[in-house]
Amino acid sequence: MTAVAVDDAGWQRLNSRVAWVDLAKMVVTFIPSVVAAVVFDQGLQAWPVFIVTGLGVVSSVLDLKRWMHTRYRVGADRMEIRKGWLVRRYRSVPRDRIRTVDTSAKLRHRLAGLRVVHISSGEARTSFKLDALESRAAERLRADLLGVGRAAETAETPEAEETVLARLRASWFVYNIVSVWAFLVSGLLLLSAYLTMQTFGVDLREVIERAVDWRSLGLGWTIVVATAGCFVLGTFGMALNYLREKANFRLVRTRTEGGTALLTRQGMFRIREVYRDDRRLRGVAISEPLLSRWLRLAETEVVSTGLSWTPGSDAAAAILPRTSVAEARRVAALVLGDEHRPLDAPLRRHPRSALRRRLVWACYVPGVPAALLAWLGATGAVPGWVWAVPAGLVPVACLLAVVAYHSLGHAVAGPYLVMRSGLIRRTTVVLQSRGVIGWGVRQSLLQRRLGLATLRVQTAAGNRHYEVPDIAAGEAAAFAHAATPVILAPILAEGAAEAVTDPQPDGQEAQIAHDPAHG
Amino acid sequence: MSDTLPALKPPSHRVERRAILLWTLYALIWGISVVGALVALYVFLPATRPWIHPFLWILPPIYLLYLTRVPYWRYRVHRWEITDEAVYALSGWIVREWRIVPISRIQSIDVKKGPLQSRLRLATLKISTAAASEGGISIIGLDADVAERCSDRLTDLTQMVPGDAT
Incomplete structure (x- = not known):
C-alpha cells in the first residue's frame, strides 16, 4: 500500500445505504431457517436450509467489510480504486482508456435507490465495479467519465435528448419463449423444486405419481403427457425469465458530450443499461438460426470495437431480443442511421461451383466413413449393416449443402460491405469499409480448380474477422477494391482496374432480391 | 498453374x-x-x-x-511487397494465402530471428493489427538486413498516422 500514500484527497466511499442493505439481507436470510425450524418443526433435518442461512450471513458480513474498505477517486487524468481487507489492492486506469460505463441494480439495490456501476476499458474484463452508489451519484459519475447525459441531468425530461429506436413489443414474447431450451429449463426447475421440497419433507416424485393414474394411461400417453408437461413448465420458466430481463426494454440513441451513443435499458427488478459509443460503431449483424428461419426470426447485434462481455446474461453487442426479420432490419437501418440502407442492397450470388464444392464435401464427409465401415463389415469386424448409417446421412448432408449455398451472398453498398453466409446461423454482416484493417484471400487446391477463393475481412470490431466463403476468385479483388480502393489500387493487375471499378452485379439472374420477402 | x-x-x-x-x-x-x-x-x-x-x-x-x-x-509461391499504402504478401504451398494490411492500421512490427535463421542471415518480419492475433502478416525468409530496414521504414510510416488504428 505505498501507491496510495501519495495523496489522500478526493477519495470517496460507496454509499452508506449499502451497509443497511447488507443488514437487511442478513435478516432475510434467517427467514427460511426460522420457517423450517418453527413452522414445519423440521429440526436438524432441514440442514440444507441452515447452510443457506449460514452462507447468507457470511456473505453479508463480507459485503459489509468490503463496503468499509473500498474507496475510489476520479482524478483529472485517471480513475483509481483502493479495496480489500485481507488483501489490499490498488488499481488505476487512465481516464481516456475508459470505454463503457454501465449500471445495473438488483431488487435490493432498487429498493434502496442504489446502482452498481461497471466501468470497462479496452481490457477483456471489467476494470472497476462500484457496488453500489446512490442512483444520482452513479448517473453523475457516468456523465463525468463519458460525458454522457450531462444535458439529461439538468433537463427535467431525459427523454427529450433521446430518440427511441425500438420499444418492447408484445409479439416478441412468443418469439423468445418458444424454444427447445424449454426442456432444459424445466429439467432444472424440477430438480431444484424436488430438492427444495425434500427439505420440507415433501417428496415431489410421490406427488406427481399420485396426481395422475399413469398405469391406465399406458406408456405412449405417459411419454406424451410428460413431454408436454415439461415443455409447458419450461416455457413458463422461460417466460418468467424473459419478463424479468426484458421488461421495459427500450433501445434509444442518446446524446453524449462527444457525439451519440446507443443505449439499451431493460429489466423488471434489476435494471440494466448498456451504452455503446457511436464512434466505435462499425456495423451491424443480423443472424437467423436455422431452426427458426422458417418463422422469419432474427437476432440483432452491433459490430463495434471495444465492446466486452458486460455483467448480465447477454453480450453487450446484442441490441434486440429475438424479433421478426423485418423488425431487425428496420432497427438495424436506424442504428446505421444513413441513407445507404446496405441491408436492402441486392446481394451478389456466389458461383455455382461454390454449390459443387459443398456437395463434394457433403458426399465425402459421410461417404468415407461409410466406405470404411462397409470394408470393416465385409471383414466381420463390425455388423454388416452399420455402413448404412453414415450412407443414409448423404442425402441430408446434400440438402444442407444446398441450404448453405443459398445463404451465400455479398455486396458493396456505398461505404458498407455486406456479407452473408452460414448454415446453422445465417448471418448477414454489414461492416463500414473504414472498419477494415486487413484483407486475406485463401485458396485451396479444390478451390483453385473450381475458380473460387475465401475472402477474409480483418477488423478490430465484433468477431475480429468476417468471411466471404467461396467468392469467385476473380471477384475477391474487385470486392476488396470497391471497399478500400486506395489500398488495393497499387496491387491490381494491369487492365483489371476497369473491370473492378464497377461493383454492380452484371446480370439480373446474378442478383438475389434482398428484401424481407425473399431474403 | x-x-x-x-x-x-x-x-x-x-x-x-x-x-x-x-x-x-x-x-x-x-x-x-x-x-x-x-x-x-x-x-x-x-x-x-x-x-x-x-x-x-x-x-x-x-x-x-x-x-x-x-x-x-x-x-516459388512466397512473395512480398511493401507499397506506399500496404504490406502485401503471398504464402503457402497447397493452400495459398494472400494478405494485405494497410500501413495505417499496423499496431506492432516485429523482426524475429531464430538460431537457424541467424546462421543463414535470415529473419521473419511480423506485422500485427488490432484484429485477431492471426490477422497480421508474417513474411518468412527475408534477408536480415532487409527485414531491419523494412521494420524501420514501417515504424516511421505508422508513427505518422494518428488515432488508435481500429
Whole structure:
C-alpha cells in the first residue's frame, strides 16, 4: 500500500445505504431457517436450509467489510480504486482508456435507490465495479467519465435528448419463449423444486405419481403427457425469465458530450443499461438460426470495437431480443442511421461451383466413413449393416449443402460491405469499409480448380474477422477494391482496374432480391 | 498453374533463395524427431511393432517427397511487397494465402530471428493489427538486413498516422 500514500484527497466511499442493505439481507436470510425450524418443526433435518442461512450471513458480513474498505477517486487524468481487507489492492486506469460505463441494480439495490456501476476499458474484463452508489451519484459519475447525459441531468425530461429506436413489443414474447431450451429449463426447475421440497419433507416424485393414474394411461400417453408437461413448465420458466430481463426494454440513441451513443435499458427488478459509443460503431449483424428461419426470426447485434462481455446474461453487442426479420432490419437501418440502407442492397450470388464444392464435401464427409465401415463389415469386424448409417446421412448432408449455398451472398453498398453466409446461423454482416484493417484471400487446391477463393475481412470490431466463403476468385479483388480502393489500387493487375471499378452485379439472374420477402 | 488470382498482381519480391535451405532444415529437424520417436517405440515397446510397421512403409516416401519438393514449392509461391499504402504478401504451398494490411492500421512490427535463421542471415518480419492475433502478416525468409530496414521504414510510416488504428 505505498501507491496510495501519495495523496489522500478526493477519495470517496460507496454509499452508506449499502451497509443497511447488507443488514437487511442478513435478516432475510434467517427467514427460511426460522420457517423450517418453527413452522414445519423440521429440526436438524432441514440442514440444507441452515447452510443457506449460514452462507447468507457470511456473505453479508463480507459485503459489509468490503463496503468499509473500498474507496475510489476520479482524478483529472485517471480513475483509481483502493479495496480489500485481507488483501489490499490498488488499481488505476487512465481516464481516456475508459470505454463503457454501465449500471445495473438488483431488487435490493432498487429498493434502496442504489446502482452498481461497471466501468470497462479496452481490457477483456471489467476494470472497476462500484457496488453500489446512490442512483444520482452513479448517473453523475457516468456523465463525468463519458460525458454522457450531462444535458439529461439538468433537463427535467431525459427523454427529450433521446430518440427511441425500438420499444418492447408484445409479439416478441412468443418469439423468445418458444424454444427447445424449454426442456432444459424445466429439467432444472424440477430438480431444484424436488430438492427444495425434500427439505420440507415433501417428496415431489410421490406427488406427481399420485396426481395422475399413469398405469391406465399406458406408456405412449405417459411419454406424451410428460413431454408436454415439461415443455409447458419450461416455457413458463422461460417466460418468467424473459419478463424479468426484458421488461421495459427500450433501445434509444442518446446524446453524449462527444457525439451519440446507443443505449439499451431493460429489466423488471434489476435494471440494466448498456451504452455503446457511436464512434466505435462499425456495423451491424443480423443472424437467423436455422431452426427458426422458417418463422422469419432474427437476432440483432452491433459490430463495434471495444465492446466486452458486460455483467448480465447477454453480450453487450446484442441490441434486440429475438424479433421478426423485418423488425431487425428496420432497427438495424436506424442504428446505421444513413441513407445507404446496405441491408436492402441486392446481394451478389456466389458461383455455382461454390454449390459443387459443398456437395463434394457433403458426399465425402459421410461417404468415407461409410466406405470404411462397409470394408470393416465385409471383414466381420463390425455388423454388416452399420455402413448404412453414415450412407443414409448423404442425402441430408446434400440438402444442407444446398441450404448453405443459398445463404451465400455479398455486396458493396456505398461505404458498407455486406456479407452473408452460414448454415446453422445465417448471418448477414454489414461492416463500414473504414472498419477494415486487413484483407486475406485463401485458396485451396479444390478451390483453385473450381475458380473460387475465401475472402477474409480483418477488423478490430465484433468477431475480429468476417468471411466471404467461396467468392469467385476473380471477384475477391474487385470486392476488396470497391471497399478500400486506395489500398488495393497499387496491387491490381494491369487492365483489371476497369473491370473492378464497377461493383454492380452484371446480370439480373446474378442478383438475389434482398428484401424481407425473399431474403 | 499461375500464382495469381485474376485481377491481383503477385507481390513484387521473392524471398531469399536461402529460405529453401531454411525450410529444408526445418523439415529435416521434423523428420529426425518423428523417425526418432518411431524407432524408440519400435525398439523399446515390442507390442507396438505391428502398428508401426505400415507407417515405416508409408511415411518415408511421403517424407522424402516433402523434403525434396515442398521447400522449392514454397519458394516459388512466397512473395512480398511493401507499397506506399500496404504490406502485401503471398504464402503457402497447397493452400495459398494472400494478405494485405494497410500501413495505417499496423499496431506492432516485429523482426524475429531464430538460431537457424541467424546462421543463414535470415529473419521473419511480423506485422500485427488490432484484429485477431492471426490477422497480421508474417513474411518468412527475408534477408536480415532487409527485414531491419523494412521494420524501420514501417515504424516511421505508422508513427505518422494518428488515432488508435481500429
